Amino acid sequence: MEKNNKSAAHPYIPNTIPEVQRQMLDEIGVDRIEDLFAIIPDDIKLNRMMNLPPVLTEYELQRDVEKLLNKNKSAKEKLNFLGAGCWQHYVPAVCDEINQRSEFVTAYAGEPYEDHGRFQTLFEYQSLVAELVDMDVVNVPTFDWAQAASTALRMAARITGRKKVLLPATIDRDKLMIIANYITPDLSYSLVDYNSETGELDVEDLKQKVDAETAAVYIENPTFLGIIESQGALIADITHLAGALFVVGVDPSSLGVLKPPSQYGADIVCGDLQPLGMHMNFGGGQAGFIATHDEERFVMEYPSRLFGIAPTSVEGEYGFGDVAYERTSFAHRETGKESVGTQTALWGITAGVYLSLMGPYGMQELGQTIMQKSQYAAGLLGQVEGVQLKFTSPFFKEFIVDFTNTGLSVAAIHAKLSELGIQGGKDLSQDFPELGQSALYCVTEIHTQEELDQLASTIKGCLAALQEGVSV
Template sequence: METRRKASVHPYIPNMIPEVQRQMLDEIGVERIEDLYDIIPDAIKMDRLMDMPPALSEFELKREIDKLLQKNKSANETINFLGAGCWQHFIPAVCDEINQRSEFVTAYAGEPYEDKGRFQSLFEYQSLVAELVDMDVVNVPTFDWAQAASTSLRMASRITGRTEVLLPATIDRDKLMIIANYITPQLSYQLVDFNDPSGELDLEDLKSKVNANTAAVYFENPTFLGTIESQGQQIADIAHAAGALCVVGVDPSSLGVLKPPSQYGADIICGDLQPLGMHMNYGGGQAGFIATRDEEKFVMEYPSRLFGIAPTIVEGEYGFGDVAYDRTSFAHRETGKESVGTQTALWGITAGVYLALLGPYGMQELGQTIMQKSQYAAELLAAIDGVEIRLQSTFFKEFVVDFNGTGKTVREIHRQLLADGIQGGKDLSEDFPELGQCALYCVTEVHAKEELETLAAAIQRACVVKEEVESV
């Protein structure tokens, strides 16, 4: 027997009045609302009412949510060493001051009738990121790095007419899941092995997998595991020799001390803007960028908006607006190469403010500070009995800590760290089982020397506790 819900009129849901519903159903020619879902197989329909608690008033709901939120601990309440795609950096106050102005505070890139300087701000952001990565063209941001990488790979496929891509085995498994979802079934992918203990791409494995249908070879520098890929030019040469494009993902905060990928063969560069003035947020604060040379074959394959500068009819006056708008899905709708809707334009403006504030010397100082502090932290941890730094290549900001020699799991050690007010790194034991009990630790400019020493002491205590228990 069909379970029916008692008819009710909800104040926050439109068209709940029975007479209005009846009029709408008659207009589209169906008897019941349920008839609209006939195409859904009965086997996957719920045939009962949901087991939901009683409805709450607005005050009761707020109180319940506040209780849940109080269980959370922010990075301000712990010493945080968790990175893995969302990193704790210092956010200058001016970033929030500018991005909360009424003329900017929306994710949309905007339209000419509502432009109050947003177009120019996005043009300036694009120019600053282009200078940072040493490319000519930068897009209005995508949602995050994973989407930027996915779109870059689809661009490469359209440019080359090929349907396979090669990805590094060191890639973040969450990012890989998004890329796979975004590019399949039209494109397929293979993972290229990495060398252990260096952490760099296995060039022989790359050569064995690249072929005449390879659209792009994608790698990251620094890698997800923090190591710096010194073979960038060799990887690009292998890709180009096979007629493929070289796509490189990069952490922009590293480019004050590392060469931009354009200088070792990258055709398309992508990455995440989050290190450039964005707070860490649960479910937000991410923004991906894509950069290429100013060549028509690249520009016309961007699905996202691009802003340019042009002279007006008034001599000496310039305006800002869309470049090749007719290539986007805004113009083509369902026949567009890729659909693009709400982007993260506000974070682009924020990144522009951050880069303008720091300038070239500030970015260099940022990179040097991160390098020095992360290297110091690694030295402290490597001095603990049973603890090693797993991958031996030079690293930036993040590094793999090997706990296999301690006889404890990462989960056990991190549980002890939390008790000491420390958020440990990302547990890699599930995503990279070949590494055993390892974790990815992140150190940035926000970490004080004393905090790094506190971390080392806490890990030392966690290991000693294990030894004492065994001796008893």
């Protein structure tokens, strides 16, 4: 850049005025901006001009971006049966109304000078989730379920002083990748097989793999494949006999009809808050929680913030604030047990609003509705020629549809469904090849009987058309 070339200054990029750049370079003793990148090897530097499109005006840029965005199809345009970690639930309008209030959206850190009820709302959120999972302590949300599970496992390792964890072989492969990245190399993990008939954990394989080095046994209930795990108490006994901690991941939308993990021996409960009032978003709208009993050995291992209530100097007045702040990575910084950083507190507030609106009976009704509709859908699909349902155990809102006997791939079937305005379930053929050409379908309270009938009839028509090689 030439020193006096004022036209080179960019209106939106700071410090591009040549005189300002020259002053900054002189201050740090560097002749050219390029010298700042001298440490980068030449063989990985781009040695040609970038092939960039012509400069656009603001309006032209807006129009181009809108064209790209218009290619997207959301669950409003398509009938959606895809879950697998991000589920389509009804979001009450009050959830959006509350979480967009300025005192919550702008109160980033929530310190006293900027706290306008944020501490209290997070305390209320923690209290409501604690009641739902039947635990005492709940953290300010993590980014997602995967991070919550990872942190829970590291907590267990610090508490037990052990270095090995056991995970279910039915775990979501994306979640497994995150957990592995989060806990290694400090901890190692092994997968515990599942029963090929029921889909539940293979307890005999668990007995073979759990030992004196095991810090934690982690399961999910319902599992990633939708199965309701009925062996929770047995798995807890096996785990505790080995001196390990029992960590259970849970979908909170199931807890209106399923027993909370604490009641069958869980030491740490974690899960995803997305079903509790959060829209499906690409790259956002996820939040995870961790819950434990109110015991010092658990509380002091939380790396994330916890909010509590305490009386003030004014009689009858109460305040809300951090519990044992000194244990957090915010206080310890680089010497902390685990770095948490920014957390998804706004989604915690949203989940609190949702739970307060639903109440115990609302959550029970939600769970019953989901089970009834998912059972109805599975029954219809199981009647389609060539289609089978995997596993004999009960399931919650997701179930496996096996297309293997149709002679067609899930990819081909789902492509045809997409053409007809239906988003099929998650293709499992790559992550779980032992299940053949199977897909994980999700049905929630938002699906109507008419839509479920439409799914079954459309799949039947697609299979016939693909097998005969004709268009639908």
